[in-house]
Amino acid sequence: KAGVTQTPRYLIKTRGQQVTLSCSPISGHRSVSWYQQTPGQGLQFLFEYFSETQRNKGNFPGRFSGRQFSNSRSEMNVSTLELGDSALYLCASSLYVGDTEAFFGQGTRLTVV
Amino acid sequence: KQEVTQIPAALSVPEGENLVLNCSFTDSAIYNLQWFRQDPGKGLTSLLLIQSSQREQTSGRLNASLDKSSGRSTLYIAASQPGDSATYLCAVETEPNAGNMLTFGGGTRLMVKP
Numbered sequence: 552k553a554g555v556t557q558t559p560r561y562l563i564k565t566r567g568q569q570v571t572l573s574c575s576p577i578s579g580h581r582s583v584s585w586y587q588q589t590p591g592q593g594l595q596f597l598f599e600y601f602s603e604t605q606r607n608k609g610n611f612p613g614r615f616s617g618r619q620f621s622n623s624r625s626e627m628n629v630s631t632l633e634l635g636d637s638a639l640y641l642c643a644s645s646l647y648v649g650d651t652e653a654f655f656g657q658g659t660r661l662t663v664v
Numbered sequence: 665k666q667e668v669t670q671i672p673a674a675l676s677v678p679e680g681e682n683l684v685l686n687c688s689f690t691d692s693a694i695y696n697l698q699w700f701r702q703d704p705g706k707g708l709t710s711l712l713l714i715q716s717s718q719r720e721q722t723s724g725r726l727n728a729s730l731d732k733s734s735g736r737s738t739l740y741i742a743a744s745q746p747g748d749s750a751t752y753l754c755a756v757e758t759e760p761n762a763g764n765m766l767t768f769g770g771g772t773r774l775m776v777k778p
Contacts, residue, residue, distance in 0.1 A: 555707075582764050594753070594768040607765045641707055645764045653698065653755075653766060655708035 553578065555644045555656035563662045569630040572659045576623050576644030582606075583625040584653065585617060588639040597640075600625055601648050632663045666691045666758045670769035677744055678777050685739040685772045687754035692732050695757040698766070699728050699739050702751045711752075712739070744776045 556575040564570050576583050584607075585597040596609040600619035617627040629636055639660050643653040667690045677683055687697070696715045700708040712721045712728040714737065720729040727740040737754060751773045755766040 557707075584764055584766070586766075586768075593770050594755075596765050596767070599764055609765075639705075643708075643764070643766070648764060649695065649757075651764060652696075652710060652713045653764060654710055655700070657707040660705070 555642055555654055557640075557642050557656035557659050559659060560657065561660045561662075563664060564632050566632055566634060566663055568632050569628060570632060570661060571626055571628045572640055572642075572661075574625045574627075574642030574644075574656060576625070576642075577654055580644040580646050580654075581623050582645040582648055582651075583619055583623065584643040584645070585625070585627050586641045586643065587611075588641060588658070589637075594641070597627065606648065629661075634663050637661060637663045666756060666767045668754060668756055668767050668769035670752075670754060670772050672772060673770065674773040674775075676775045676777065679744060679746060681744050681776075682740070682742050683744055683774075685741070685752050685754075685774070687737040687739070687769055689735045689737075689756050689767075691758055692735050693759040694732065695759055697728075697730055697737050697754060697756050699726075699737075700753045700755065702753060702771070704751075708753065741774075744774075746776050746778050749774055749776050 582601045584599040599607040603619045619625045639658045641658045642656045645651045699711040714730040725742040751771045753771045755768045
């Protein structure tokens with residue numbers, strides 16, 4: 552059974568650009584969550600989607616957005632990139648909503664220069 | 665607001681030692697607590713999930729306990745090996761929660777020396 556797949560694995564972008572990251576959950580899983588990991592702030596929750604609807608949103612500016620497609624694949628977009636957006640972005644897949652195990656992908660390492 | 669703390673932040677032990685990693689959380693109204701392992705630059709690997717009604721879970725050399733009322737969990741690693749070197753993270757899913765949002769601790773960086 553394939554795990555959670557995140558693409559691309561690495562990205563280098565310039566300040567002011569925008570970026571789109573992709574996450575394919577485990578087959579049959581309908582919940583996808585996104586997290587940002589930085590050395591200073593640790594792992595912070597960005598948002599979560601279930602059945603194409605955003606269920607939760609973390610404390611991030613509106614430049615961070617996401618969506619989920621009917622096949623449960625999810626994308627997150629960051630517009631007007633800032634140096635501080637450099638981080639490892641992790642996607643988690645869960646079978647359903649509430650009290651369920653989360654499985655993470657390998658992450659996308661974003662570097663903003 | 666839920667806060668999760670892990671102590672110690674770093675730990676170095678010789679191979680073969682048994683060790684305990686600690687995790688505490690401020691809001692005891694949780695659905696579950698999950699322990700993860702993260703190797704440098706990689707994603708998170710789920711080790712153990714303890715639901716709120718459970719006291720402990722075991723997988724191989726790993727045993728995790730949960731005391732909801734005191735807001736504590738421990739991860740016990742028996743007979744540590746160099747391959748156990750990684751960062752260990754605990755995360756809780758807090759009630760009420762419209763989704764699957766996890767709150768993470770800062771992690772314990774473990775090094776097991778041969």
